Amino acid sequence: MRLNPVLEALGTYPFVRLDEAKAAAVARGIELIDFGIGEPREETPAFIRTALREALPEVSTYPKADGLPVLREAIARWVARRFGASLDPATQVVPTLGSKEAVFHMAELVGGEAVAVTTPGYPVGARGALFSGREVVELPLDAAGGWLPGLGAIPASTLSRLGLLWLNFPNNPTGAVAPLELLEQAAALAREHDFVLACDEAYSEIWLAGDAPVSGLQLSDITNVVVLNTLSKRSSMPGYRSGFIAGDPRLIAALKKYRPNVGVAPQEFVQLASVAAWDDEAHVDEVRARYREKRDLLWPALQDAGFANAGGDGTFFLWCQTPDGEDEEACAVRLLEHGIVCSPGSFFGPGGAGHVRFALVPTPEACAAAARRLKP
Incomplete structure (x- = not known):
């Protein structure tokens, strides 16, 4: 079968590779706290879910x-x-x-x-x-x-x-x-x-x-x-x-x-x-406050573990330099063995070398647990 050569040349999408690595870790019995993919896991506000149900048509x-x-x-x-x-x-x-x-x-x-x-x-x-x-x-x-x-x-x-x-x-x-x-x-x-x-x-x-x-x-x-x-x-x-x-x-x-x-x-x-x-802003203020809470739980532990803040404050991502110049993929593999999932900076192109990204999407309780795992 002949496939589009662009598809063949691209290889596996980076976050599919991350999913594969996570599955292998789970198979080894590791319980994961996943800061890898930036998929929000906050509860969708009730008024939005109500609006969805009310909009469902019969035809x-x-x-x-x-x-x-x-x-x-x-x-x-x-x-x-x-x-x-x-x-x-x-x-x-x-x-x-x-x-x-x-x-x-x-x-x-x-x-x-x-x-x-x-x-x-x-x-x-x-x-x-x-x-x-x-x-x-x-x-x-x-x-x-x-x-x-x-x-x-x-x-x-x-x-x-x-x-x-x-x-x-x-x-x-x-x-x-x-x-x-x-x-x-x-x-x-x-x-x-x-x-x-x-x-x-x-x-x-x-x-x-x-x-x-x-x-x-x-x-x-x-x-x-x-x-x-x-x-x-x-x-x-x-x-x-x-x-x-x-x-x-x-x-x-x-x-x-x-x-x-x-x-x-x-x-x-x-x-x-x-x-x-x-049409509503109140729920967005609440969402933003939760991400700030999670940052405050995780970031001090990352600093203590040797990570340096390399990014800005514009998103729910923590963009960090790896400790002591560690290779970003090796760093991600090392953390994975401790049950902490992050994304190597190389997933985002050559400009990401030497960095890892933590997406603040787990619960506050999970962020606190990850902070404990990061302690030497």
Whole structure:
């Protein structure tokens, strides 16, 4: 059987490899506390679950690719409250099946020969680019400069070949937060060289300290700019797969033309539950407080075990330098033998060497137990 050579060349998805390692550890009798995959395990608020049940129809129909107007309007209301930005729900918003599918498919929508992604970074943007036949250009994040990309160092010859530039802030895996000035610089380059700036803001609501992160929707000019966000983290709804893309009306119109071909619209009962989620902020404050509690339980023990804080406060991730320059994969294997699962930084590209990521998704009780296991 002949398979797509891109699929064969990619090898196993990093977090599938992590699942395999966890299964082997469990088979050896090790009880795991899993900080590996950043999947929220908080209880979905009761009012959202109630909204879902009440929205279940007696007769099921296919959802429309452009989403329910009531959801687009709720998203626009949230953007106005949170970022002070005005969106036309009819022309500037499309609901998505979470954000991962939208990240993967974006390269199929735009022109250009290449897609730029940051390293370390979320791997799906690069994989979507490869499947769409594009070259992947890796932009290193500068650890000394707060894990931000040096946009001014990108050659004009590279910029002219781009169809898409991905920026993910607050950043996975580093937790870095970008200033609005960096997004303005990126948007200006996008307009000058006619590529799309796509801002993946999935973690915008889970900052652990400091001011609330900014959004690409706050830019003075959103021509050639789209922003992606999701309820998975904000509202503890990963299994609902509900997010959105918003921005330049030309890109939104193209998405409405493209998306009926791939069938990835969220179910309408999920969309209606999502309206309730976007319209409420009290539960988000509570979620954020729980992640801060878990950080405070785990972080002192990591420091005592020799890990150094290498990241920012923008997400529920702790991005750490390994003790004494230990190889990141060897470090992850060593911790796994003590029942603590983390993600090697190399999972996020070459820029992640020498680092590991802890996702603060276990319960506070589990975080406290992990802190005890880390003691010498």
